[in-house]
Amino acid sequence: MKISALLTSAGINIGLCVLFLSLYSVLRKQPANVRVYFGRRIAEENTRLRGAFILERFVPSTGWIVKALQCTEEEILAAAGLDAVVFNRILVFSIRIFSLAALLCVFGILPLNYFGQYMHHVHIPSESLDIFTIGNVGVKSRWLWVHCVALYIISGVACILLYIEYRHIARLRLLHLTSATPHPSHFTVLVRGIPKTAKESCSDVVDDFFTKYHSSSYLFHQVVYKVGKIQKIMTGAKKAYKKFKHFTDETVDQGCRSLTYRCCLCGASSNSFKLLNTECEQNRRKADNESSLKLDDEECTAAFVFFKTRYAALVASEILQTSNPMNWVANLAPEPEDVYWSNLWLPHKQLWIRRIATLIGSIVLMFLFLIPVTFIQGLSQLDQLQQSLPFLRGILKKKYYMTQLVTGYLPSVVLQIFLYAVPPIMMLFSTLEGPTSRSERKRSACCKVLYFTVWNIFFVNVLSGTVISQLTVLSSPKNLPVQLARAVPLQATFFITYVLTSGWAGLSSELMQLFGLIWHFIRKYVLRMKEDTEFIPSFPYHTEVPKVLLFGLLGFTCSVLAPLILPFLLVYFFLGYVVYRNQLLNVYRTRYDTGGLYWPIAHNTVIFSLVLTQVICLGVFGLKESPIAAGFTIPLIILTLLFNQYCRNRLLPLFRTSPAQDLIDMDREDELSGRIDEIHRRLHSAYCQFPDTEDVPLEKIKIVGGDEEQGSSSGESTGKESCEDPKRDLSHPTLKGLPVSRLRHAVRSITFLIRLQKRGLSE
């Protein structure tokens, strides 16, 4: 590719970016789009926006950039949780290291490469981009030590920055742990693999075991049921409720929508929902007490066990309970809003098979994906394209800009479209794996997408770009450095266009929320559905973290070899910094949090990138027959790996478990201040299996009730709040022992009531 082609591509993308950013700055001011661009704010901060028509609304502005840059880390932590801070730190790290790398490589190495071998330079715009890579440096060049020194500086500074970030995030994680609000998950252990006995009920077995072996700290427990009889009744009730909800949306609730964004059910009689709510509570209570349900008891496979102190829960989760490691498997429970209920009842014995199966599935997907990628790679090599599609030859020869477009832009776009399908598939795999929490599922999907991206964007492009149909790369690891050394500088051009299309344009479309905007439009004006006040997406870490890390990988591997990519990359990271901060603050809502567990993934990827860069450089120095530079690279690889090992020893354990000292200190403090009783009392209603937040939006019913305040703290879900009502204690005597038949009867009567009401209103 020539420089002019690159400039064409860059021009298109810069144009698109400016267009999108301007559009965004206008669209965000339109009240109609407020749900799309300020989902989190509306849900959590009760922001009200005025709907006055003023000209200012249609003028592009940069105020949002200033706002995004001004907000501090504490604000992000408060608004979007620790994971958002980690993501922000990944961007900060990238900006820092690539600023240095760009400075070093563009001014130090780029001239060296340019004036390397072929001194007869043509006019710069029609110069091939390969002339800026290390490929242009002569064999046995005496300037290769500059590349080696640059590699040392970049690796060293990257390690120092990584360590600082790692320590910072570990400290934040500890602070998160010891934060003021007591998390119910700290006191709770999720026990799986409860052995079945013929005599006793599951609940009794759990009670007996923990009373016997953890008597001093055991509080009580709550059995998790397989989605069975009760769930069916619940689903029936929900369907009836939804029908009614839709109906009121259409007929009654027209006036009070749009600007207040507060309630959607004003005017409708709320009695029936109050009843439903109580009913659902009753169901849960039945599940907890289960004095008469024999059927469900057979299907119990897990239980939440609550302990008096955090330390006791930690201990119970860390030790091996019995001599059969498949029984009584205890792990610290996820936060209530993080629990992935439909996986909880999975038998623990299945999990290892599921894990292996999804692993195999992901690997198969990784390799099946090669087919479209190889095809796309063919597109970027114009002569091959002309061979395979002869009718194109005429067009391509005539119109010069068409050629530029096809080589510079099209490959990345097609690849991009294919890549959009990957994260949902990986998410599905992660669901099948059987994680107990949503955050774990997302993190697992993130890892899968990362491996997938690195393999299919980086390796396959590098290796099949030069030697098409060479899928036997893995079979000769010894030759890999040399092959990579040959291929990476050649593929740098493709990576630059990839940064332009996937990076820059991807960020603009992320900012624009194109999908959200279109969906919102269709819902509102085509399908004429009511606004879904409930659905506010959470941040897609599983797509964004791999994306940013992949760009880091591209940056590191190309830095010394083909430094022309670095300015483009730096622009991407700066833009990403602004855009993602804005999105985290305004658009996405944080319902669950891994507590910074994305950082070890980022750390490992950066280390991998560094080592890969060093290995490739080793190969390049070998090809250039520079034994000194190659010899100096080997200790650098060893040092980098040692640094990684040190971090694994020094900081990684903090991301795997919690330190006992801090937990004990917190327990003591709670005990002294007398807060512990309140915490214990709240544990009773912390986890409720059946009133699922997403399916039955209970807080709406509260809004209808009018007087209860809407939750303003970010960490607490609405479903939980309804459960936490202290009046509805589990030990309520009158609700015990209701049989299934009566529940079913109650639901039937509600459904009947709803039908009656609907008919009465529509007639």
Place this chain on the structure above:
Amino acid sequence: MKISALLTSAGINIGLCVLFLSLYSVLRKQPANVRVYFGRRIAEENTRLRGAFILERFVPSTGWIVKALQCTEEEILAAAGLDAVVFNRILVFSIRIFSLAALLCVFGILPLNYFGQYMHHVHIPSESLDIFTIGNVGVKSRWLWVHCVALYIISGVACILLYIEYRHIARLRLLHLTSATPHPSHFTVLVRGIPKTAKESCSDVVDDFFTKYHSSSYLFHQVVYKVGKIQKIMTGAKKAYKKFKHFTDETVDQGCRSLTYRCCLCGASSNSFKLLNTECEQNRRKADNESSLKLDDEECTAAFVFFKTRYAALVASEILQTSNPMNWVANLAPEPEDVYWSNLWLPHKQLWIRRIATLIGSIVLMFLFLIPVTFIQGLSQLDQLQQSLPFLRGILKKKYYMTQLVTGYLPSVVLQIFLYAVPPIMMLFSTLEGPTSRSERKRSACCKVLYFTVWNIFFVNVLSGTVISQLTVLSSPKNLPVQLARAVPLQATFFITYVLTSGWAGLSSELMQLFGLIWHFIRKYVLRMKEDTEFIPSFPYHTEVPKVLLFGLLGFTCSVLAPLILPFLLVYFFLGYVVYRNQLLNVYRTRYDTGGLYWPIAHNTVIFSLVLTQVICLGVFGLKESPIAAGFTIPLIILTLLFNQYCRNRLLPLFRTSPAQDLIDMDREDELSGRIDEIHRRLHSAYCQFPDTEDVPLEKIKIVGGDEEQGSSSGESTGKESCEDPKRDLSHPTLKGLPVSRLRHAVRSITFLIRLQKRGLSE
């Protein structure tokens, strides 16, 4: 190699074996050798052997074989510990699986191979051995399904047997844990990485931390000191003691040696030693109380912390103590006699570097070892030998049996000699790694020797035997199955001779204890030294476990491809079963035990062997162009790996930690029976750093004292007994606060006393 050459080799080895076994059965009856052949019995069972001269003593007999076969597993467990049982089970497993494999392959596959391709057979003795391998089966043979079925049967039965053994050993491990005698190690945690403070002494820091965070279960602690000032004083005292001991050996103690084997100091005044003993106790007490020693305090890096219950110690060892994972690293302590004191003071921060350094060292050794092995491999290929050493050509051409000897026997012997140097080097590496217990050190050395053996005996021979100087094997893993498939059948001959020399002859020399016998002879008649009653070797698991597992690997890989090896291997395992049982019962003494941790190593190696066999068979079926057989092998590989994963989930955790349930039950039982106070009292003297068993044999002094009984239980070391004297409590008030100067003075006066006594006696 021809069959006749194999028979020559087999003949020599059978002759040697019979000779050695007969010699052993005679030598073992000689009273002079009783220390060599019955070390354990004398040390632990107080057996006394009559020294009468009878003719029976010089007639070879087989009684010992019967005795070795008759003893039950319980007897081995009682006599030689759980590790011996594990080793025994490895042999039993090998006998079982290879009996089946031999039956199946010799009668099913051998004829198929023999009548495979070339039907024009010459006279059997001059037939090449290659004709019995799968190499003789034609391409696209319709009989390859027999090989595939045999592979299925062997893999399936091996997995079933493995699982049975694994479960059995896990059960034994639990029984070992819950055995009647309370182990002090169960109540003790070894804490490393104690943070240094300027204000407080190390002991106070430990006390403060555990009183604060483990107040309910913390008992007391004992600081471990770096070998420094006190140790120097101790060494001086020991030297003086040894001088005197040697002197008394020579002059006084001549009459009461030989047959009673009880004491070596009768007649000498024992007052001075009593004094020394007390002195040593004082030193220890000083170390514990350290009220005035400021110097040593700086060097404290570890401490034994004692807990009230086993469960509390387990909990303390499993959890992360503080937010710095490098500080307060707690692990369950090893048994007192298992502690490797000189590694305890190593700073915990160093350990990970040490581990990496020794790993690199071992890998370097593995690859440097290639040089002699390649040379030896050249020896077995006669034409190459003649090329490199032309003067041999004349000799080798003339004498036919010389050729047979060189090809059939010499390579293995030379290899054998080189291999003798490896275990001590690996043991040194394992020591440098910094393990805290002797058993851990041996286990680590066992792993290293195993990797080394498998690489250097199996892979290098297989791969460099066919393609000499091909060290780039690792660089093409895809071609590995095919290469192995070509090479393994060809190298089967070498492996058969290896079984004969290293296996059979090795067992006989193990039984004979050639080194022990010669050393004993030299000590007694050449150097005229006193018999060393103390030195009874412990079983060299780090050399014998890898040896047996290597033969298993050879058996599995050759079973289907070259079944002629199986009968020889079976003889080896049978012989090994008898010999090792005999040695475990009579010769070696068990001072420390890993508690069955050798089994996971064995399990993993067998799984590796099975998968390797399957991969090689896959390659062979590929070479023979049998897609059906190859296709059926792939699910077998997957099933074997799944089985391994199941075992890792189901049984391996029991080998990593102890189940809380059993520990709590034991704690309760002790509490109810009131035994717990006695246990706590004994903990005070369980671990003593300075009176080292090997250097100062304190029990001798007790024997001099006369009335104290000699320890008969196998698990208790002598050093520990002297420490356990309840009168010598740590809280003895008069011994507190003795300054270093006074200690030094005391030692000087003892040394002076000894000199005086020596002079008086010699004059």
